[in-house]
Amino acid sequence: MGELLSHLQLGLSVAGSPVNLFYCLVGALAGTLIGVLPGLGPVTTVAMLLPITYYLDPTSALIMLAGIYYGAQYGGSTTAILVNMPGENSSVVTAIDGYQMARKGRAGAALAVAALASLFAGCVATFGLAGAAPIMAKLVLVFGAPEYFALMVLGLVASIAMANGDPLKAIAMIALGILLSLVGTDPSSGLLRMTMGIPELVDGVDFVPLAIGLFAVPEILANLRAPQEHGVLQSKLKDLWPNRKEASRAWPAAVRGTIIGSVLGILPGGGATLASFISYTTEKKLSRYPKEFGQGAVEGVAGPEAANNAGAQTSFIPLLTLGIPGNALMALLAGAMTLHGIQPGPLVMTSNPDLFWGLIASMWIGNLMLVVINLPLIGIWVSMLKIPYRLFGPALLVFCCIGAFSVNNSGFDVLMMMAFSLLGYAMMKWKFEAAPLVLAFVLGPMMEDNLRRTLLLAHGDASVLVTRPISAGILLVAVAVLVLLALPAIRRGRKAAFVEET
């Protein structure tokens, strides 16, 4: 415990420095902004800003990028409640009851419940992250190459479950992501693979042009002709506090949501969106007033909002302790760390303690900032919705180009971004998802390396993967997830859960 406190003290001193406070604020503001604006998600934003963080100190860079992620959870709920238009996937369920509360004149209460539940969940989950991460990092020291390989397989299988479309297409995207990650020089033999004689590909496909091309440019194109009219609810926001009855119903839901979100965030493939859905169904089942759900039940706001924020925080655990990103956004943060020469994994804690604990402490500070940013300043964010999206489109495109260019200061990367835009646009039109591809792209080289080492140590006997207990157990879970996905009843259930997202 004393150790934990001294770690947190170190973290607070790093995160509390004026520079890092500034970037924390920038991240929180940017996160809220993109959370409020529909059609611009945290993944896209982080992909665009990733190369720019190269010019920052790595700690500041990660603090800012993390702030964008959890800031988007706050901002997304604002538009979900006021306009019935979730800015983020993770706020989809908040819109159901939050908007109904707003229609009944309880908009202020709904916003306050959402923000306070998020703050509570964020603080608790960050504490969990701080406590769990060192223990996890010690545990994984017994992991060898087979266990790492099995974990990555599980992570990829879980990303199929997370993809809201067709499992078969998600598997295709995973294989394609692995394939793309192998372009370039083979690290063990030095041979060139699939470079087609292009000298710029000797170092492999760069992560930033890939991510921007697949996520950002197709989103810009999709939103060009998106309808611009939002019926902003003109209710007065004078009652910014929940009354006693609302508060007493909201807090147990927030506690349950925090637990659900914290657990689901750690799981591979988990994160904010899944957590909010599960929390909503749980609240509906447990509630003494199930009929009120859909009519403005306060639990339907408190639970999912707590869950999505807790999930956003704890999804950092697999990245920071195992070096294995659990979702596409964590894959981007892994890219940001590698860009700064930091290998994500259990060693970060000992080799860069200031970065590790500074990042964690900044989440508390960021969550506090977000409550201030979101509650008193709510009017500013709502008025942002009145700016037509078509004015943002060109700006985003310019940022994309500068972002792709600035990784290596090379025009070739921008051309790669254009090529991946074509791929991304085709994928969008033919309903393939980019998130599994990006995750697999990050995991691909690590998978090959660990498989190669596994086989080398086992003298070419692949059965070690299933005879070593830990890796066998992990692979068993992966198989179970695949079987569950193939069962028709589960397929229908998933369809229902995702129907509002698509």
Add this chain to the structure above:
Amino acid sequence: MRNGNWSDIYGGLGVAALGLLALWLCLPLPMGTLRNMGAGLFPFLAGGIVAAIGVAIAARGIFRPHAVAETWDVRSFVSVCGAIALFVFGLDRLGLPLTILGMVAVGGLGTGTLSLLEVLIVGGALALICTIGFVVLLGVPMPLMGAWR
């Protein structure tokens, strides 16, 4: 034709084509043994899986209920690519501010979403913001004046 999910058929074929391309590119690489994996083994496996699943998606698409694929907004896509190409080839010749103005013009007018006046306002503002933000503050090495000077 009653059946046929065309997103699946087009997408599956596209994926299969990428897989086959990878297989072909990996043919000259050594496969090695399981004990000592060669450079070609893992990409060959991945390419094979991509090709096989692509074919499977397309084949399944033939038997699924009829659904046309979404139409492509070719005009917007070409305009956006044109704006990106302008950045790649124009940056050194025109300098950043003029390039940005040009990109907004190509993108905004090409997609038909901005009027000429909006192009000038948005483009001018963006040129100013990017020059200050990226070049002055962050020091991204992009020329402000092009070779035309």
